Amino acid sequence: MVKPQYSFDGRSSISGLFHVWQFDYLGPFPVSENGNRYVLNFVEVLSGYPFAKAVSDTTAITAITCLKELCSLFGVPGKIISDCDKGFTSSYFRETCEKMGIKVEFIPAYQPEWVGFVEGWNRTCRYGITKSVESYRARVHSRTGKSPHYLLFGVEARLPIINKDDEILEGNVELRKAEIENSNRESRSSSIVPQFEVGSFVLVLNSKIRKGHIWDKKKPRYDGPYRIIKKLEKNVYLVINEFGKEKCRVLRGGRVRGRC
Known part of the structure; x- marks a missing residue:
């Protein structure tokens, strides 16, 4: 296995991979055959690696069950950031996190941009959860220059190719070039944050x-x-x-x- 050669610019309070995760619920959806109506999404802040779990409700017990499953795969996080959903703000959830040594941080109401990683992932999920997880992990992100799969495991993901027809592959290459060109265009939205003085x-x-x-x-x-x-x-x-x-x-x- 090859060690990833990457670095992150700027200061950060994150000590390393799996230190900080952002949590958020997506739904409700129509009830599935298994009785699930929601999707609990997790995004690792440093690499942007997503993890999604279909659940039946948004209670604290369900959130803790998913948190323990996450810990079994990636270890116990140092901090989790979420909105003020009742499943996260309940005393049972916070006491469990305290016993596990996890710091819980809540964002202000009506401020989804404070958990921008998981909110962005929520938007992606709406177009197809199963395919989104696979493509999101394997896609190269402009923020890091690497795919989340490569940042986590040190190798690129091996993806299934259903049809190897040369014309189809060539067309996919052209679409990918157009996508890269479009992503490199200057954003239309303003990056200037308005500032106000006391008394205004x-x-x-x-x-x-x-x-x-x-x-x-x-x-x-x-x-x-x-x-x-x-x-x-x-x-x-x-x-x-x-x-x-x-x-x-x-x-x-x-x-x-x-x-x-």
């Missing part, structure tokens, strides 16, 4: 409307105005309603926009 007046994204999805055009997209009274770390702000109708709120910069 801002508008806040309505908590009942998911970002980018407005179900009723008659409803206002933003509430406010709010005044920033304190700037916290990691682009998080403490705001208060200008008319004093609400208590102070802690919000991430992604949910705030400047008041025109």
Whole structure:
């Protein structure tokens, strides 16, 4: 077995492979023959290696069962990051993690970008779970320059080839080149994170409307105005309603926009 020759740029609190995992549920789906309605997804943060498990519910017992299965394959993680699902926030789950020496970290509400690895994997899963796991592990990722399978095992995955017809293979090569060219194009989305100063007046994204999805055009997209009274770390702000109708709120910069 060949030792992978790779390195990661930038500072990180992750000490190595399997140290940090992101958890999230996907579903509910139509009930399967085995009674499963959800998929519990795990993504190893350093390599991006995914692990998916079909489950029947989102209880703490189910989450612990899947966690123990994960530990039997990859060892006990140092930290897991998840949203505030009841299965993860229950005292039984947290006490079990404490006994196993696992630190549990919860993200703020309505902030899925804090677990971007597993949320990205969730989007991929919706197009076919079985095929997605195989292709996601074997595909070279632009972030690391290697496939998760290579980063984990030191060798590339051997994939089944159903048809070896030369014309089909040649067509696949052309599609792959087009995919690489498309992925190398400059992103249309802005990478500039807006910054706000203390005392600024801002508008806040309505908590009942998911970002980018407005179900009723008659409803206002933003509430406010709010005044920033304190700037916290990691682009998080403490705001208060200008008319004093609400208590102070802690919000991430992604949910705030400047008041025109």
